[in-house]
Amino acid sequence: MSKEYETVIGLEVHVELATKTKIFCGCSTAFGASPNSHTCPVCTGMPGSLPVLNKKVLEYAVAVGLALNCQITRECKFDRKNYFYPDNPQNYQISQLYLPICRDGWVEIDTPQGAKKVGIHEIHMEEDAGKLIHDEWEDATLVDYNRSGVPLIEIVSEPDMRNADEVIAYLEKLRLVIQYLGASDCKLQEGSMRADVNLSVREKGAKEFGTRTEMKNLNSFRAIARAVEGEKNRQIDLLESGEKVIQETRRWDENKETSYAMRSKEDAQDYRYFPDPDLTPVSISDEFLEEIRRRQPEFRTEKMKRYREEFDLPDYDIEIITSSKHMADIFEATVALGAQPKKVSNWLMVETLRLLKEQEEDPEDIRFSPENLAKLIRLSEEKAINSTVAKEVFEVMFRENVDPEQYVEEKGLKMVSDEGALRKTVEEVIAANPQSVQDYRNGKEKALGFLVGQTMKAMKGKADPASVNRLLKELL
């Protein structure tokens, strides 16, 4: 490479909002229902039906906008984006072009060079489309309108990112803020968060932007990082060989780790945007804005600060726990039930993360309740179970959110605290292992460990190892 290049990246991020009902009708947004069961005349585009804005969508959009330091448009409008496709029952999508709900915001990301601001150009509200399913057998295409009308916000950044790390940091930040707000679960794999990458390269120091491409179909942070790297190299190669970058939309193929052109700017459709006459302009009152401001949750930075002050925890623990709103919620609720913060943290940091990794799940997927975690910690503290049993119980609780008290009771896992029974077993072990007893008496400390093990085995693990130790020493 003869010249030095700079990569310029902007993102368009679609986030599916966590409302119970759709954006313009009362249908459920629940995932996984049988095809077309969550539909009505509005979200299937029946003649004569009319959209009515779900106020919760507006609340979430404004909350996200405020969290991303945006200006809120006090009189915003919805526009129709016209294009023919069967997943779009009206053949227009209700979106916002001329007066989006939020504009001119920013978020701060961490980079090796320090904190950096990434600008937010705008956030707009819109409806999702249905899903086409091609039936190869019948050679027919079927359409499921359950997703039609599910609320989305699109967050459009300024072209402020310069490499894949910054892109990932930006996305992580968005995800965290939105999860903290409860506005979405932001799962890339399930499509509740989708990112399109706009990327161009230019010679270092150049003032003008290069020609950009838009990359679609990026379903994971990994894919995004690879696509950024791949597209940057593709464009630099083109420029180096004297060719031009064509403004086009490209589709990333994660399996082949390459992208291909979907359509060029010349094929771009004219969407004939115009204000939707079925929806009146949305006026945001001072009271509404104040109410949303008042309801904003404690975000991560504040939470970390509070944890440092309230709980005696290492910074590392705080960082991990607050990296997921769901995990932080479980932590706080468990502590509120009386568990010691460091113990709660340990369960989350060690066993929980280990099992999540094993199952390829996110902290958002944690299913056990704070009540059950608190119970488990109590059982262990009261020495009703030993640490090995506690881990076993935790695994079951992690999978099925069982009540540990009940589980321990049912499975008979409680430690035997009956001194007489334990003493009897220890005596039997001593009688059955004369060699080890002899070794110990001859000063071989290791032999004691063997005898403890034998006792635990005989007790089926339900003994407190410390008591076993004490009794053995006493009887020998």
Add this chain to the structure above:
Amino acid sequence: MELLSLSAVELATAIKEGKTTAVEAMQAVLDKIRQSEELYNCYVTVDGENALRRAQAVQRRIESGELTGPLAGVPMAVKDNLCTEGLLTTCASKILSNFVPTFSAEAVLNLEKAGAVLIGKTNMDEFAMGSTTETSAYGATKNPRNPEHVPGGSSGGSAAAVAAEECFFALGSDTGGSIRQPASFCGVVGMKPTYGTVSRYGLVAYGSSLDQIGPLCKTVEDCAVILETIASHDEKDSTSVERQDTDFTSALVKEVKGLRIGIPRDYFGEGLDPEVKTAVLQAAELLKANGALVEEFDLSLVDYAIPAYYTIAAAEASSNLERFDGIKYGYRAEAEGLHQMYKKTRSQGFGPEVKRRIMLGSFVLSSGYYDAYYLKALRVKAMIKKAFDDAFAKYDCILGPAAPTTAPKLGESLADPIKMYLGDIYTISVNLAGLPGICVPCGTDGRGLPIGLQLIGDCFREKQLLQAAYTYEQLRKEGGKADV
């Protein structure tokens, strides 16, 4: 008792008094339809058997004292762009030739709740685009006053059905005059309420920001009663307005003393038929003679209304009609591949006037033309509203014709669409400004064709309009020939 000549309110009273029944009334209407429908073609669908069954059910509820309102038991017709659950709703288009809605329009439900009984669905210009009811895919409707002439449009089937006594009243929709102009041509009463007064839920949209549902009927009293019944705040329609003043029948008072009436000079210039002009001005004289203060004024901007209207209505229509694509419901053409199917379905499913407006609307919204056409039209719309605001600072209502001529002959209008568009000149600004307007008969021309008087009010001033119209109607009835 000549049942069919009764007004809706008179019929409901007769039913309540036991002089007749909802079933008898329905039977009479169905007999009349059987006799004259072949000539007039007012209906796309007559739901005869079910209509009788519905009438029987309503009659029982009247007898049990459950239904007591002024429309209980009255047979009604509904324009075929209003959804009716379980009953074919075609918008007079081939593309919806097999479309049966799963729900009824809010206005229809409100009437059914009041005990009105649906007869069937009336003919119209395809998707309400036209001024003659000749663009229907199911044949033109004839004017019952003279079947060589059109009934007007687009609610021509509804107006004609009232005039031909094939119903006691009908619902229409008015985007640029589609209720008032056919009312004028057929010699019946028709009213377009203030935008937002009647829910549009269930009305198949043409120009969403202009469409309003309203009554076509025999008397101003019927008009007030029907409007009172269909006006409702509907949470399913974001543009629906919450009003506390929908007791329209309280305005049925014969009194115009001190009523300030403005006559726009712009409405009486070139292009207005002299006979229409004379009849309308005589109506103004009659009101003046009874105490109204009548004065001429310049409304201005009248010439800009038509281009602004056709830009906005066509733009909205081009988008509203995109859903008719052969995928989900309606007509589907056989073709290879998705895009061919779209093309063929829409080419074969829509008629020429609809295609013309879709093309016009797509053009004015396309990038590069949006500002020059669509946005400019919106600015003109705002200026027209302002001109009316200024007028209503001085006058309680504005008086003029509903159409420049009486009903043209069949076939005359479609040959020259521009001329047909220009015929909407007196009705169109009312939609652009969202105002209420009423049309009442005020005479006939030399050939015996009806002439309509249009009264326009400020937003939410329907009561003033109804009072003026009611007074005029009563004076005309009493004074006999005073105005003709």
